[in-house]
Amino acid sequence: MKRSWLYPAILTGILLYSANVSAQVVVVANLGEKNTSMEKTEIRNLFMGGIGGRLDPVTLSPGVRERHMFNTLIVGLTESRIQSYWAQMRFSGRNQEPVEVESVEAMLRYLLENEGSVGYLPADFPVPRSLTVLYSTG
Amino acid sequence: MRISGFTRVVGGVLGTDEAQYQGYDNNFSLSSFSLAAVQADYAFTDNLKGSAQVLYHSSEIRQSGVEWLYLSYEPVDAIQIKAGRLRTPVLLYSDVQDVGYAYPWAIAPQQLYSAYLFSRYEGANLRYRFAWDSIQFELEGYWGHFDDDIKAADLMLNVHVENLNGFIASADFGNGVSLRLATMDAPEIEVETAQLELLRSGLLQAGFTDLAEQLSLGGGATALISGASYQGLEWFAAAEWMYLNSDIEVLAELQAYYFTLGRYLGEFQIFATVADSSYQLNTIENSIPLGVAPGLDQLYFGVEQLKQSLPTDELFTLSLGARWDFRPSMALKAEITWLDGEPGQSSFYDVTSIQDGFDRDTTLYQVAWEWVF
Numbered sequence: 001m002k003r004s005w006l007y008p009a010i011l012t013g014i015l016l017y018s019a020n021v022s023a024q025v026v027v028v029a030n031l032g033e034k035n036t037s038m039e040k041t042e043i044r045n046l047f048m049g050g051i052g053g054r055l056d057p058v059t060l061s062p063g064v065r066e067r068h069m070f071n072t073l074i075v076g077l078t079e080s081r082i083q084s085y086w087a088q089m090r091f092s093g094r095n096q097e098p099v100e101v102e103s104v105e106a107m108l109r110y111l112l113e114n115e116g117s118v119g120y121l122p123a124d125f126p127v128p129r130s131l132t133v134l135y136s137t138g
Numbered sequence: 139m140r141i142s143g144f145t146r147v148v149g150g151v152l153g154t155d156e157a158q159y160q161g162y163d164n165n166f167s168l169s170s171f172s173l174a175a176v177q178a179d180y181a182f183t184d185n186l187k188g189s190a191q192v193l194y195h196s197s198e199i200r201q202s203g204v205e206w207l208y209l210s211y212e213p214v215d216a217i218q219i220k221a222g223r224l225r226t227p228v229l230l231y232s233d234v235q236d237v238g239y240a241y242p243w244a245i246a247p248q249q250l251y252s253a254y255l256f257s258r259y260e261g262a263n264l265r266y267r268f269a270w271d272s273i274q275f276e277l278e279g280y281w282g283h284f285d286d287d288i289k290a291a292d293l294m295l296n297v298h299v300e301n302l303n304g305f306i307a308s309a310d311f312g313n314g315v316s317l318r319l320a321t322m323d324a325p326e327i328e329v330e331t332a333q334l335e336l337l338r339s340g341l342l343q344a345g346f347t348d349l350a351e352q353l354s355l356g357g358g359a360t361a362l363i364s365g366a367s368y369q370g371l372e373w374f375a376a377a378e379w380m381y382l383n384s385d386i387e388v389l390a391e392l393q394a395y396y397f398t399l400g401r402y403l404g405e406f407q408i409f410a411t412v413a414d415s416s417y418q419l420n421t422i423e424n425s426i427p428l429g430v431a432p433g434l435d436q437l438y439f440g441v442e443q444l445k446q447s448l449p450t451d452e453l454f455t456l457s458l459g460a461r462w463d464f465r466p467s468m469a470l471k472a473e474i475t476w477l478d479g480e481p482g483q484s485s486f487y488d489v490t491s492i493q494d495g496f497d498r499d500t501t502l503y504q505v506a507w508e509w510v511f
Binding site for chain 1: 142144175177189191206208210215216218220225227231233234237239240241265267268269272274310312313314369370371374402405407461463466467469510
């Protein structure tokens with residue numbers, strides 16, 4: 001569902017973020033303003049197709065810098081291993097990889113539009129108040 | 139509807155002209171393991187999906203056609219029920235053995251990933267997942283029947299298995315370490331092979347009932363598999379061990395393992411794999427007297443020839459390999475494998491190709507291109 005305040009929020013975020021690029025990420029979720037947090041291992045398991053309750057992970061496309069940071073700092077696996085793993089899951093009918101978006105801006109838009117979604121943003125990205133920060137690598 | 143697929147082009151050459159191994163000889167060939175597959179997944183509802191996978195294989199031994207065809211029902215996140223034509227999930231990569239992109243090797247270690255296990259079945263599969271603290275557990279059971287041709291050493295066997303079943307338990311500890319334990323039970327195996335049936339009827343007619351009984355291919359087989367793996371940012375390791383036992387006289391007891399240790403270097407990975415198999419054939423005593431009558435001599439040599447054609451696949455291999463994930467969803471591989479078999483045995487070589495004096499030692503060079511889409 002599109003909301004009128006969504007795009008100004010994204011634009012402000014992009015402008016502030018582009019001034020200084022962080023080497024850390026924050027894991028954020030659209031949980032309807034609930035205060036909660038997750039352990040690093042729980043996030044790893046969620047993004048690797050583990051039992052995640054009602055949360056839907058969303059990830060960035062291969063090659064995007066923040067995906068590399070997330071893979072390194074939280075998942076603890078190389079890009080090639082993650083892709084091999086998802087090939088194994090997909091072609092054995094066990095699981096489907098998370099939804100992929102092309103950019104940080106698309107990630108923010110997806111998170112704001114989809115309740116229950118969990119993604120990640122650069123640590124110095126101004127996180128809208130409607131999203132909940134679950135974990136920070138910094 | 140989602141369409142996806144995978145393609146692999148695998149080429150190899152063997153360092154000898156005295157034998158063939160897995161279809162390779164001393165001329166570079168792409169026809170042993172190259173393949174292409176397309177998979178269609180359709181969601182009927184949020185919980186009910188259908189999948190079909192059609193595979194074209196370049197090898198003459200492997201059949202091309204519908205590899206997977208099943209319905210999948212997930213009443214809740216933790217439970218998945220699949221029914222239809224499925225791949226048997228015995229080893230870690232058994233159900234994705236055709237998807238070379240999923241593993242580091244050009245071909246998975248043949249001591250375990252050869253055709254002995256029943257690669258696919260028609261039946262049902264139930265998977266249950268749960269988490270305890272940071273550990274993800276998975277329990278899986280399958281049941282069905284198998285009907286296909288299996289090539290074992292020099293024999294082409296038409297194998298029919300009723301009540302094929304197995305159980306898998308695995309744990310992912312959330313830190314890169316995972317463990318796996320699996321069983322496979324095939325209690326009712328029927329095997330037909332023209333070569334053997336002719337010999338058995340000759341033995342029965344001549345009154346060698348015990349010997350004919352020994353050459354019966356009906357019976358059961360069980361397998362026990364354990365495995366462990368570690369995946370980190372810099373290193374990876376994987377090992378599987380398999381014990382296969384059968385009460386079929388002319389089949390055997392097999393133990394096999396592999397261990398792989400690898401290093402990630404950016405988009406590259408390098409690895410070493412050792413694998414070994416030991417084989418225990420049930421002894422077949424050829425009780426036919428030689429030189430009494432021409433007919434008996436014929437039966438005697440028939441039994442001897444059969445004994446020679448049974449698989450005795452003891453083989454040690456050391457492989458060094460490299461993989462380059464040069465772009466998302468594509469990888470190139472190169473691998474060199476030293477084969478150290480046992481003189482006098484089949485040692486996974488194509489039996490009819492083995493020339494006298496070949497010591498079962500040679501080198502296999504392989505390259506592969508992998509693509510998933």
